[in-house]
Amino acid sequence: MIYMTASQKKSLQKLYPKRADILILIVISAISLFIGLNLSVLTVHKLWEKNTFSILSGIINLWKGRYYFLAVIIFFFSIVFPIIKLMMLFVIWSVRLKNEQRKWLLYCLEVLGKWSMLDVFVIAIIIVSIKLGALASAKAENGIYYFGISILLAMLVTNLQSNLVNRSKKI
Numbered sequence: 615m616i617y618m619t620a621s622q623k624k625s626l627q628k629l630y631p632k633r634a635d636i637l638i639l640i641v642i643s644a645i646s647l648f649i650g651l652n653l654s655v656l657t658v659h660k661l662w663e664k665n666t667f668s669i670l671s672g673i674i675n676l677w678k679g680r681y682y683f684l685a686v687i688i689f690f691f692s693i694v695f696p697i698i699k700l701m702m703l704f705v706i707w708s709v710r711l712k713n714e715q716r717k718w719l720l721y722c723l724e725v726l727g728k729w730s731m732l733d734v735f736v737i738a739i740i741i742v743s744i745k746l747g748a749l750a751s752a753k754a755e756n757g758i759y760y761f762g763i764s765i766l767l768a769m770l771v772t773n774l775q776s777n778l779v780n781r782s783k784k785i
Contacts, residue, residue: 625710626778636707636774643767644700650761651693660750668757669693691729696764699723703771716779723772 627637650669657666667675669692676685702723706716 623710625708626706626716626775627708628710630778633774633778636771637704639767639771639774640700640703640707643764643771646760646764646767647696647700650757650759650764653757653760654755655757655761657753657755658750659752666755669761692761695726695729696768699727699768699772703768703775706775713779716775720772720776720779724776727769727772 627633630636652668652670654666654668655672657664669688673685673689673692676682676688702719705711706719711719
């Protein structure tokens, strides 16, 4: 008969019932992600023309402009991956898993999480390159801050859960 340790029989939420901060951070990150995807992230002024883009409208415009590869990359890293990451963080927190499974999932999230800020850097590069031109200017909008906060909170939750998993194997 194989005996399981206490950490393998319970979810992290059951092991650490006083850690409401993790669920709260996941919820705040999800709300920030939703807001960040829908609010404007960038305004570009060109002579007499002004264009404002959200991440969603930017992806749609890239697709319509036949920049399919870039649209798919930004769609994956800006929408699909953050949603999957938040769902996985919630699963790791609330579902009964073996410690090895938790560690593996958290490791995958940490590795892929390093790519989470890709579109924030892309927007920063766009702003800098446009500011170098004489005929156009660009301004970061509130959506990029909400998006960035969401990504940073998800990274924080990943780290907090990783620390709890490492601590729970000693229980």
